[in-house]
Amino acid sequence: MLLDNRNIVITGASRGIGASTARLCAQHGARVAVNYMASQAAAEAIVTEITDAGGTAVAIGADVRDEEQVARMAEEAEKALGPIDSLVINASISFPMLPFMEYPWADFAAKVTGEMQAAFHCARAFVPGMLERKQGNIVAVSSGLSKQAGFGFCAHSTAKAALNALVRSMALELSPSGIRVNTVSPGLTITDATSHVPDEQKKMISGMTPLRRNGLPEDIAGVILMMLSEETRFVTGGYIPVDGGMTML
Numbered sequence: 001m002l003l004d005n006r007n008i009v010i011t012g013a014s015r016g017i018g019a020s021t022a023r024l025c026a027q028h029g030a031r032v033a034v035n036y037m038a039s040q041a042a043a044e045a046i047v048t049e050i051t052d053a054g055g056t057a058v059a060i061g062a063d064v065r066d067e068e069q070v071a072r073m074a075e076e077a078e079k080a081l082g083p084i085d086s087l088v089i090n091a092s093i094s095f096p097m098l099p100f101m102e103y104p105w106a107d108f109a110a111k112v113t114g115e116m117q118a119a120f121h122c123a124r125a126f127v128p129g130m131l132e133r134k135q136g137n138i139v140a141v142s143s144g145l146s147k148q149a150g151f152g153f154c155a156h157s158t159a160k161a162a163l164n165a166l167v168r169s170m171a172l173e174l175s176p177s178g179i180r181v182n183t184v185s186p187g188l189t190i191t192d193a194t195s196h197v198p199d200e201q202k203k204m205i206s207g208m209t210p211l212r213r214n215g216l217p218e219d220i221a222g223v224i225l226m227m228l229s230e231e232t233r234f235v236t237g238g239y240i241p242v243d244g245g246m247t248m249l
């Protein structure tokens with residue numbers, strides 16, 4: 001029980017990495033707010049799974065790019081669970097995959113701004129309570145593409161590199177007040193977000209991966225769990241790749 005008695009908000013937890021993280025955190029004793037944007041039924045199914053197993057969870061709809069919706073989510077989460085001590089910034093801000101020379105500025109700007117809004121508004125909504133209690137934990141889900149280029153991924157790479165920078169800044173400023181902030185950085189992981197990737201390409205990536213397979217949502221959730229737990233209490237501003245060894249520091 002690594003998260004006994006903890007209250008955690010996970011953005012984008014109706015599916016994929018966020019859903020696995022919600023399940024695992026609940027298995028480790030946390031009360032969990034399962035945020036979603038459109039998939040209410042999927043989010044409620046995760047909540048039912050958790051409550052059926054004896055845990056506590058609540059589904060909260062909010063577009064995390066929208067400051068007002070995030071403020072309402074924070075209110076609802078605190079009302080349902082109590083003071084929130086941990087936040088997982090995970091929601092997947094969608095984007096078209098296009099070469100740089102064909103990328104419409106509006107789509108590029110929407111991805112970079114959306115990624116920043118999702119992190120900025122959520123952190124700003126929950127950090128004040130963490131500061132009051134002098135205790136908090138934030139994990140942001142970045143991507144290996146924040147440090148590497150990938151064809152068609154210029155907006156995603158830029159947005160996730162900006163997220164890494166924001167995490168470092170928050171870690172520097174908030175850690176003296178007892179709030180740890182870290183980045184967990186998946187490589188290719190089998191979720192809806194990668195369902196468009198041809199099987200051949202997934203196979204090629206698994207062949208290049210030292211651990212010889214593609215990532216699964218549970219692989220990422222395990223590392224998020226560790227970063228949220230007290231076992232990593234002396235780690236802040238960290239960038240933890242979870243990619244089967246594709247990135248070696």
Ligand SMILES: NC(=O)c1ccc[n+]([C@@H]2O[C@H](COP(=O)([O-])OP(=O)(O)OC[C@H]3O[C@@H](n4cnc5c(N)ncnc54)[C@H](OP(=O)(O)O)[C@@H]3O)[C@@H](O)[C@H]2O)c1
Nearest residue numbers: 012014015016017037038039063064091092143189191193
């Ligand atoms: N999968 C990969 O290969 C991979 C690799 C590196 C990094 N990542 C990162 O891992 C994180 C999770 O990705 P995933 O693959 O698990 O995605 P996913 O399976 O496609 O799920 C996306 C989740 O984000 C939610 N979401 C999307 N836009 C939102 C918004 N504006 N407000 C609130 N929730 C929103 C979705 O909610 P609805 O269901 O309601 O739409 C859903 O719960 C993302 O930050 C992604 O960039 C993924």
